[in-house]
Amino acid sequence: MAIQIGNYNFEGPFGSLDALRNASGVYAILGCNSPEQYVVVDVGESATLKNRIAGHDRQGQWKGCGYGTLFAAAHYTDASTRMRIERELRAIYNPPCGLR
Secondary structure, rough: OOEEEEEEEEEEEOOOOOOOOOOOOOEEOOOEEOOEEEEEEEEEEOOHHHHHOOOOOOHHHHHHHOEEEEEEEEEEEOOOHHHHHHHHHHHHHHHOOOOO
């Protein structure tokens, strides 16, 4: 599966973290109330995506956004690129969770 977020192809969206790799990249947390209608709830970057999402301190905020289902999507890339992509996507989507 793949989803376009900004100008980037992300793997996902996945309803389970089992599908994610514990590798360097950018993640997007997506809310969904109807099929194929995703909203960017949060964007972040990490050297270990799967671990970061699994233990994320904003999980309560994600759930508090009111979406029926939450999904994760990942774009795997190196450290300098992931930081640039995170900033770019935050500027585009202004997600309700995390730094603005």
